Amino acid sequence: MATDLEIARAATLRPIADIAARAGIPEAAVEPFGRFKAKLDPARIPGRGSDPGRGSDPGRGGSGALVLVTGISPTAAGEGKTTTTIGLGDALNAGGTRTMICLREPSLGPCFGVKGGATGGGRAQVAPMEEINLHFTGDFHAITSANNLLSAMVDNHLHWGNALGLDPRRVSWRRAVDMNDRVLRDVLVGLGGVGNGIPREDGFDITVASEVMAILCLAEDLADLQARLGRIIVGHRRDGTAVTAADLKAHGAMAALLREAMLPNLVQTLEGSPALVHGGPFANIAHGCNSVAATRLGLRLADVVVTEAGFGADLGGEKFCDIKCRLAGLSPAACVVVATVRALKMHGGVARAELDREDVAAVRRGVVNLQRHVENMRRFGLPVVVALNRFTTDTEAEFAAVREAMAPLGTEVVLCTHWADGAAGAAELARAVTGLIAAGEARFAPIYGDDLSLEEKIRTVARRIYRAAEVSFPPSVSARLRRFEEAGFGHVPVCIAKTQYSFSADPALLGAPSGHVLPVREVRLSAGAGFVVAVCGEVMTMPGLPRSPAAERIGLDAEGRIEGLF
Structure with a gap:
């Protein structure tokens, strides 16, 4: 089976000027970085649209519908959130819906650490893969x-x-x-x-x-x-x-x-869809969303914008809603929650080495994690569809267990094969998302108001999203939060930094734990960004490399081409 890098190299990319022209971007707004990358100047791109519910003011967004792609709590089995974002964008474009994909830029840390690359996978990738994963445009x-x-x-x-x-x-x-x-x-x-x-x-x-x-x-x-x-x-x-x-x-x-870094970056998928890749905060230690500038530009250019938030819906999804959409005045129309049978089995207690074996009971135990994330996204007033990325070892009985679990929530489960089949493998997902947008049932709202105290905002996220029983605030942390409020920052949202692997602060608690205590270790005021960071548990704002980092497998081949990124 071909690797992601081999698939990317086999693709024939279009000149970036052609991608821009097809997206309705005037030549004067395009600053090429080589043949396949460009910076875009939003000031040189006309606005459009008149629907106030979707940010018709060109300064607030545009007339497109915004779709969030998020996922279950990540596991070593993989879920494929970025791949699904790209596959869905390709499928919508293939079906005649003018679509823009908005992603975060990869960080060198994970590229050389655990992941080895972050541009999607298989036939659902953005390209040029090596350049995006390494230095890109220097942002x-x-x-x-x-x-x-x-x-x-x-x-x-x-x-x-x-x-x-x-x-x-x-x-x-x-x-x-x-x-x-x-x-x-x-x-x-x-x-x-x-x-x-x-x-x-x-x-x-x-x-x-x-x-x-x-x-x-x-x-x-x-x-x-x-x-x-x-x-x-x-x-x-x-x-x-x-x-x-x-x-x-x-x-x-x-x-x-x-100055130049502020300009959104335009690239393309392997199937020629335009993609804005700009900004890249992690969701476990920051707010986990691509830039507001790129998202708004996408909404001005396209009928649908598909964007991704980092890690699980309890992290990137919550921060997308409570921070990005609140501060930017954005109102998403639908949400996709990504999962795999393999990841659900891990949440059900199956070891990674045993994931290829059918285990319906484990799926039923682990699907509670998916249910919790779907429930949470609905609490923001978003209609939800589940994208279940298919592996060759998955079985029909396991798929049936997922559908059975989601039926009481009234949530459709769509099998996806875009990794292997590109846009065709996400056609059903595109149909489901288009249906949610057309139904117009989104009633988006953040889950807490600006007027709550900072402690109460943290408690609200902990109780309503993490299902914690309580939050532990050391006296020094409570005093610091009061000082932030006295300084005039009580109205800002909160950005909770915690492990991505669990709803709790303990990465070993998989599934859907409840009744736990969220320990707030320290708080930091990001006065320029406009939020307060609450650091919980043992999460680090400077990760370390694993015992066997991806950097050990990255190098140059005899022709000077990069190998080892995946």
């Missing part, structure tokens, strides 16, 4: 540079007299690098004598967890980008007052570094 490098410019200016300010009175012990801004590197989680800087600055504790987050990434993905335009960067809080004085990037006069230079 992540620009975000890393902007983040670390601010770090450098913080330490430079301390070195040259600290006129702002920033307490070196209360510096909260951390450095960033787009790589899994556990030894950088906590570091000492400024060592080596007075010429090297003020010694202090520091640390690195992976670039996708940087507030700069979140800001780029939520900013309306360049002016909003610069203003948000200026609101970043880098630390506090001894009296507790905040010092911002604007106080350091850093935000203008940061915005200059991000």
Whole structure:
């Protein structure tokens, strides 16, 4: 069987100018990066549409219908959320529905760590695969540079007299690098004598967890980008007052570094569908959605926009609804929850080595995870269809068990084979999604209001989405949340950072646990992004590499081509 990379190399890609023209993008808005990638300038693309329910104001979106693709709690068996997003987009286009796919950019950390690539799979991929997975158009490098410019200016300010009175012990801004590197989680800087600055504790987050990434993905335009960067809080004085990037006069230079990165990226699927790949915050430690700029541009250009949110619906799906849609004024029309029989069997207690054997009882035990995610998405007022990605070892009895479990929820289960068959393998899913959009039954609303306290917002997500019995707030965390509110940030949404593998904070609790306690370890104010991060359990904002990282298998062949990405 051909690998994803072999399938991608065998495809004949169209010049990016042709893809842009077919999507209705004028030539003046296209800035090519080679033959198959381009930056797009939204200011040079006319708006369209007049449906106020779907953001008819060109500044708020466009006239297209927005479809969210999310999934069950991820397992080592794989679910195929990105692949399904691409397959669904291809199938809608093949059926005559003008469709734009909106995805996040891959991070180098997972590409060289566990996953090895993040551009879909089989015949449902975006291309050029190697370029998107590695350096792409340089957006992540620009975000890393902007983040670390601010770090450098913080330490430079301390070195040259600290006129702002920033307490070196209360510096909260951390450095960033787009790589899994556990030894950088906590570091000492400024060592080596007075010429090297003020010694202090520091640390690195992976670039996708940087507030700069979140800001780029939520900013309306360049002016909003610069203003948000200026609101970043880098630390506090001894009296507790905040010092911002604007106080350091850093935000203008940061915005200059991000000017090109702010422009959405256009690529194509193997079947020629247009895809906007832009921004890439992780959903377990950040808000997990592609940029607002790309999503709005897609809605201006297409009848349907298919977008993906990271990890399970309890993470990326919840944050898509409670953060991205709230802050951007977006209103999705339908939701697809992706699962596989193999993943459901893992949630039912089957070891990975035994997944090829039929086990209907395990499917029935594990399908509770799927049921929970579907119920949660409906709590946001979204009509839902289940996409069940088919493997050759799956059996009809196992499919029947999934359908039986979803019948009481009134949710259709569609078998998908787009990995092997491309658009044809997602044609039934496209039919189901088109039906949900046409029915117009979406009544979207976030699950908590702006007026709740920050603690109550966290409790609401924990109880209604995670089914936790309670949330544990250490006194120091509660006090910090009160200070955020006193500083005028009580109205912002919350971004919960926790393990992606479970509804709880314990990655070993598979299925659909309930009655657990969500432990909030620390909270961070992302004043520029416009949300408060609650770090729960043992989740890390700087991942480490596994024992056998994907980097060990990536290299160049005799012709100088990249191999090992998958």
